[in-house]
Amino acid sequence: MRLPRRAAAATALPLLALGLAACSSSPTTANTAALSASEPRRIVSLSPTATEDLFAIGAGGQVVAVDKDSDYPANAPRTTLDPITPSAEAILRYNPDLVVVSEDSNGLVAALKKVGVTVMIEPAANTLNDAYTQIEQLGKATGHASGADSTVATMKSEIRAAVQQAGTSHADLTYYWELDPTYYSATSATFIGQIAGLFGLKNIADKVDKAADGGYPQLSSEYIVQSSPSIVFLADTVCCGATAKSVAARPGWASVQAVKVDDVAGLNDDIASRWGPRLPQLVEAIAAAVEKAPAQR
Structure with missing residues (x-):
């Protein structure tokens, strides 16, 4: 694929x-x-x-x-x-x-x-x-x-430091990681998923991943809305202009938990897609979203 x-x-x-x-x-x-x-x-x-x-x-x-x-x-x-x-x-x-x-x-x-x-x-x-x-x-x-x-x-x-501050036991929090506006995502088995996994989050993409997807399934808007993730991470803010506001305007997305509590985290595309010295910035951004979510649930 x-x-x-x-x-x-x-x-x-x-x-x-x-x-x-x-x-x-x-x-x-x-x-x-x-x-x-x-x-x-x-x-x-x-x-x-x-x-x-x-x-x-x-x-x-x-x-x-x-x-x-x-x-x-x-x-x-x-x-x-x-x-x-x-x-x-x-x-x-x-x-x-x-x-x-x-x-x-x-x-x-x-x-x-x-x-x-x-x-x-x-x-x-x-x-x-x-x-x-x-x-x-x-x-x-x-x-x-x-x-x-x-x-x-x-x-x-x-x-x-970022992981310790936010904590590692957040099994009650689910998340959706958006790679592009057509809803391609990344599962827990990917490098991205492992980084998010440092906090113990549950990934909504895991349930629908198939072997042919290689860890990067294309979800549907309906599935994401139904799953109602606690946090939405946008790794397409630079390439595609995704924002919390544009996400909230998508049909049906106003009912998504992350949208309701304003926990849609915009990420720098490049930092979110590389594995070099700026990785701590990505981890810190995830940590901030994790810390925000429990207080609003």
């Missing part, structure tokens, strides 16, 4: 369509080679998450080009490079000695290997530990191990 752009983006941001459940963040052969290579001076990133990771650990000065979707941080050298159907020829114009990607698309690894360019594959994270491991891998590969360790330590501390 092919996911819509926003749903695919959220699975990995690697708009990598399904198969994410089978992905692993363990070092691939390409990663192992990168880890043992000399410190790179010219890095090209074709992964928005990897771009954020590289700048967070202190390797930003070595990055000479990033893909068209790498919009953070603002000073990243953004180009027209396509991360989905990458062109080895276009990448080589930047004379890289390390290229970081989220998957081996379009025969890129083989093409770059022929000319002696190391490729590091950092696929979609399945767990928080995967996200931390990727940052540490990039730190070792770029000569910024201490920066990576510091970044991971800060992320863990901030996430731990």
